[in-house]
Amino acid sequence: MSDARAADEKADEKSADRLTTLSDGIFAIAMTLLVLDLHVEPGLDKDAFTDAVRQALPDLGAYALSFTILAGFWRDHRLIVRLVPRFEGVALRFALMWLGAIALVPFPTALLSEYAARPLAVAVYAGMVAVTNLLELAMFLAGRRQTEHATEASRSEVGRAVTADLASTAALFAATVPVAYLVSPPAAMWCWLALIPVKLTHRKRATARRHGRAS
Template sequence: MVNNKFLNNSNDRHAAVTDGVFAIAMTILVLEIAVPTITDISSGVALNEYFLRYLAPSILIYFISFYIVYNFWENTVILFSFNKISYGVLTLNMITLAAVCMIPFATGFLFNFYNYTNANLFFSLLILVISLLYILMFMLLIKNNFKEYFDNKDELKTAMHNSYDDGFELPNLRLYLRGITLTLFYLLLAPVITSLLSLLLAFISPKASILSFLLTLVLVFLIRTRRFASDNLVGLDLTDEEKEFLGNLRNSIYGE
């Protein structure tokens, strides 16, 4: 049997590596913006053209990309709030980090070719893949941390057809369909929705494809605002350990 102290230490080291990767990725983003030389800019007219055609769009793309990376980092904060984190989830996290490291390259690609469909498709597909990896990780986390609720599939299926407000026969089952975990999956779906929209818009308007990622900011804000009051532990029959766990999870989503 694996020592719990060893597992906790392993999770802490993974969390440290994860934070480091995101910190570097977020820093490198701005370095992708090319600074022109004096030989490239020889007049005020050329400087104005550089600003309008390259610098202004690049700065906008930089802030959009920075927020997307920040949103993914927030997911990892929630990830390491779970009590049970399997090696499979940690492996998926490493694969996700490898994809995150490609975001600065994809962003730099957009800086130069934001008017081209292929550049937008590459960026959008990358964000979609990372978003789906996060959903897969959190599905495994929910399953591992609440395994006992999935032991009886027939009862689970019956309970899911009942009214949310009336509660369920299975103890604490509404934890899956309401409250913190439901909010979590709403948040995870936000970048999936925007990346799919961006993929479609890439064939119509590359510029609109880039701007569509601003929808992630709006969706995340609305989800947190509208669900804050409902994400509480009032009325749930929970053990002290479950309350502490869910309290930590809620704080990871909304802050202390």
Template sequence: MANREPVVGVERLLLFGDAVFAIAITLLSLDITVPSGLTGRQLNHSLRDLIPSLGAYALSFGVIGVQWLAHHSVLRNAERLDTWLIRIDFVFLATIAALPFPARLLSEYGSTAAATAIYAGSIVLASACTTALALRLRQKPALRKAHVPPDRIRRPVLRSSLIMAVFGTSIPITLASPSLAKYWWLLCIPALRLMDRAARKPDGPDAASAPAQAAGTETSNPPS
């Protein structure tokens, strides 16, 4: 019996994902409030109390932004979907939609190992789903666009794996020090920058042949 074709296409799935990301980011900001009717001194105290919430919001906004870019960078290479891609993507989007909950835990109970570990685990799960999406496309050429080589999917896999490694290794660190685990997350910033810088370096046969192609073009088109 022939396999059933998915009822949605790549563009529809990306649009649905964009809506989920937008809602998740909106929910993050709902916790940033101060009571009404405060005096000046009370307002200053309330604003100081908001610092953990602002930190959790900034961190989660950056994480969701990175995950959104990764989601598009993977699925833009897909020509069509299969059941496994849709299932993995639904788990991924469910994790993103639920991210405001661990973000709130982090802002209110950030000094505890449980809240820190739950937040890190959520990021690990989301990154694992991104990696699974990319690996599925890499293993199933029929799902990829005709012009997409397997190496193009390698970069999203490496980026997601790096995030998984940093946040995953922070979970046991929370048992010793939740604060140290949060500083550990900052390793993602220089590591991703180094990875992007290495990816921009011209290497491989295509880069080596570029000067020769340019020289050949100039030779075949001499100045008049």
């Protein structure tokens, strides 16, 4: 029995390693592609150079936003893999769809940097982030239902904190889609800043629950 359990644990580690390796590669490519839109033409005089730098500011802003979002997805994924060390069946399909969405991030980022004043560009970006969060949430919940692989922590306060974090982030970005059309694109983008206190709140609650449990 102990040999079978050891074999299962080793298989779980290999499954987690393979998924982590694949995801790290996709994240590295997606983050690198974000930089391709950042450039200033050489040989410009002083005035043209100043104008070119000003025109590059939206690209820098879109890059910083998307890099931060991708970094958050990467951090959440590392935690999810620790909570659910093996993904099979439906959970694996959601994981692959989620990685496909991650690889697509540079496209809405380019739209946002070039057409931030247009509601459709902001709506596409917000929708992309919302869908990606929902796919990651579905991946986690489907993997957690595979009780033979999910850890106890995935069903405890830590797992509930991950669920609340992903669900609230998806809801926030989805809610800004109508804001972009009914109010203005800048108003929708300012609403994205609400994500900072939301994530900090979930993180503090999860930390407090872990400390309370330890005591």
